[in-house]
Amino acid sequence: MRLVVDLNKCQGYAQCAFLAPDVFAMHGDEALIYNPHAPEEQRERLARAVAACPVQAITADGLDDRGDKRDTGNAGATGDVQEASDGR
Amino acid sequence: MVADYVDWLRREGRIVIVGASLAGLRAAETLRAEGFAGELTLIGDEPYEPYDRPPLSKSVLLGKASPHRTELPHRREIDAKWRLGVPATGLDLSAKRVRLADGDEVEYDRLLIATGVRARPWPKEEEARLDGVCLLRTRDDAADLYQRLKAGPRRVFVIGAGFAGSEVASACRETGIPVTVAERAGAPLVGALGGVIGAVAADLQTENGVDLRTGVTVTSLEGDSVGRVRAVHLSDESVVEADVVVVSLGSVRNTDWLAGSGLGAGPRGIACDAGCRAFDFRGIVTDDVFVAGDVARSPHALFGYQFLSLEHWGNAVAQAETAAHNMICHGADRRPHLWMPAFWSSMFGVNIKSVGVPSMGDQLMITQGSLAERRFVGVYGHQGRVIAAVTFDNTRWLEFYARQIERGAPFPVEYPTVDRRPEGRQPVAADFPDPSLPTHGPTVTLSGYSPADQQLVFHPARH
Numbered sequence: 001m002r003l004v005v006d007l008n009k010c011q012g013y014a015q016c017a018f019l020a021p022d023v024f025a026m027h028g029d030e031a032l033i034y035n036p037h038a039p040e041e042q043r044e045r046l047a048r049a050v051a052a053c054p055v056q057a058i059t060a061d062g063l064d065d066r067g068d069k070r071d072t073g074n075a076g077a078t079g080d081v082q083e084a085s086d087g088r
Numbered sequence: 089m090v091a092d093y094v095d096w097l098r099r100e101g102r103i104v105i106v107g108a109s110l111a112g113l114r115a116a117e118t119l120r121a122e123g124f125a126g127e128l129t130l131i132g133d134e135p136y137e138p139y140d141r142p143p144l145s146k147s148v149l150l151g152k153a154s155p156h157r158t159e160l161p162h163r164r165e166i167d168a169k170w171r172l173g174v175p176a177t178g179l180d181l182s183a184k185r186v187r188l189a190d191g192d193e194v195e196y197d198r199l200l201i202a203t204g205v206r207a208r209p210w211p212k213e214e215e216a217r218l219d220g221v222c223l224l225r226t227r228d229d230a231a232d233l234y235q236r237l238k239a240g241p242r243r244v245f246v247i248g249a250g251f252a253g254s255e256v257a258s259a260c261r262e263t264g265i266p267v268t269v270a271e272r273a274g275a276p277l278v279g280a281l282g283g284v285i286g287a288v289a290a291d292l293q294t295e296n297g298v299d300l301r302t303g304v305t306v307t308s309l310e311g312d313s314v315g316r317v318r319a320v321h322l323s324d325e326s327v328v329e330a331d332v333v334v335v336s337l338g339s340v341r342n343t344d345w346l347a348g349s350g351l352g353a354g355p356r357g358i359a360c361d362a363g364c365r366a367f368d369f370r371g372i373v374t375d376d377v378f379v380a381g382d383v384a385r386s387p388h389a390l391f392g393y394q395f396l397s398l399e400h401w402g403n404a405v406a407q408a409e410t411a412a413h414n415m416i417c418h419g420a421d422r423r424p425h426l427w428m429p430a431f432w433s434s435m436f437g438v439n440i441k442s443v444g445v446p447s448m449g450d451q452l453m454i455t456q457g458s459l460a461e462r463r464f465v466g467v468y469g470h471q472g473r474v475i476a477a478v479t480f481d482n483t484r485w486l487e488f489y490a491r492q493i494e495r496g497a498p499f500p501v502e503y504p505t506v507d508r509r510p511e512g513r514q515p516v517a518a519d520f521p522d523p524s525l526p527t528h529g530p531t532v533t534l535s536g537y538s539p540a541d542q543q544l545v546f547h548p549a550r551h
């Protein structure tokens with residue numbers, strides 16, 4: 001899965017680094033280092049990191065078709081219709 | 089009539105985007121998101137779909153990401169025709185055609201130019217061809233440099249201590265590779281952040297084991313008998329042996345292909361109005377050619393209507409969205425591109441972020457934290473108002489200062505701030521180098537009228 005972090009938005013809350021430590025890591029106190037290509041087995045963790053980011057700085061594709069429905073029961077019913085067809 | 093044209097364009101027009109990187113991709117997505125149903129073509133000189141560049145000098149060099157896997161996630165399906173690996177070589181404004189390197193021509197009804205910049209090469213071509221002399225801009229560059237770092241070079245030599253060069257030096261030190269950095273100015277990052285902050289960056293480098301040489305230029309690169317680089321000669325007559333040389337001298341705007349097209353394009357980029365419409369060489373705005381990203385320069389109300397070229401990731405996204413919106417809507421619905429300049433970098437474990445245009449600042453105040461601790465907010469002032477801010481490991485305050493810049497808040501900063509130290513009570517000179525001197529360049533180019541602009545001198549005729 002591809003992802004990108006808008007590091008202008010990122011404020012170093014490090015939620016992603018706790019939730020998906022194989023994808024995101026803090027580099028010093030505040031800087032974030034991440035792998036823009038997360039392996040498939042990281043899908044669930046990545047979805048949690050995307051959802052947990054307090055400033056919503058993470059964009060990932062290929063998550064919506066499965067991750068959202070499983071993780072957030074109420075959002076899955078409304079939010080994923082359009083985005084699911086865009087999953088890559 | 090005009091309204092009909094836009095409706096027709098939205099339904100079945102042809103839009104061509106030259107430049108298939110961040111700005112081109114985000115523009116394409118915005119066009120589709122806003123209802124463009126016509127034919128969309130993306131032309132890119134690299135044979136790859138749009139990928140992200142910032143990781144190339146950070147996680148890729150640290151071995152935490154593959155240079156070949158930084159493709160950008162798509163926000164939505166864009167249903168585009170991709171012409172990748174084929175550079176555009178010319179533009180015919182009257183026939184509305186883009187010429188491609190393979191001889192093909194692509195017709196458009198509206199065109200978006202997002203060709204960005206390329207790394208400025210080492211000027212001596214023969215030396216630049218030596219094995220081991222590298223640039224860092226594309227994913228191929230990053231893959232090559234990563235391989236060379238992994239092979240355990242005896243020493244890496246970085247020419248130019250801007251952000252990219254400093255990030256390379258940081259990655260070298262973190263992976264235990266000896267590295268020398270040469271910078272023409274008195275410290276790293278001075279073009280972007282001035283000498284006061286540059287001194288902090290210099291300390292960061294030396295404390296992390298970088299052999300930093302400032303106030304020097306590289307005079308030549310020496311190769312061995314089989315064409316590999318082996319040493320770097322400096323203007324102070326010292327010689328440094330190195331088997332990898334990273335040329336990090338800033339960038340060149342990709343406007344060469346527009347030579348003779350009649351568009352207002354040159355080494356400083358393509359001039360456009362605040363609505364992203366390109367100017368022709370007469371300074372008249374075009375109707376069907378738009379510009380976005382690093383290659384554009386556009387006037388900004390917050391910064392004295394100077395034409396700003398911003399080589400910033402966030403600018404590429406915001407300007408692409410605005411350009412795409414304006415391409416397919418009626419005049420009254422168009423938006424100006426008035427994005428607050430912002431960028432980030434990280435080196436030696438320190439997060440450096442900025443808003444506004446620091447290089448416009450004459451004075452600097454450390455309003456929070458301290459330089460010695462490498463955790464601070466620096467506020468730049470110009471003509472009595474706040475014009476920019478920079479943070480080292482203090483990003484959460486940055487948004488506050490962005491609002492100050494938008495409001496034209498007074499400078500010096502008189503109100504109390506959290507963690508103000510005695511050193512931050514008075515402004516000091518920000519200490520930017522003379523803009524008329526050549527340098528590897530800040531990532532912001534000011535090219536409009538400004539009292540500080542010393543690049544043009546008026547000589548009255550003598551009779």
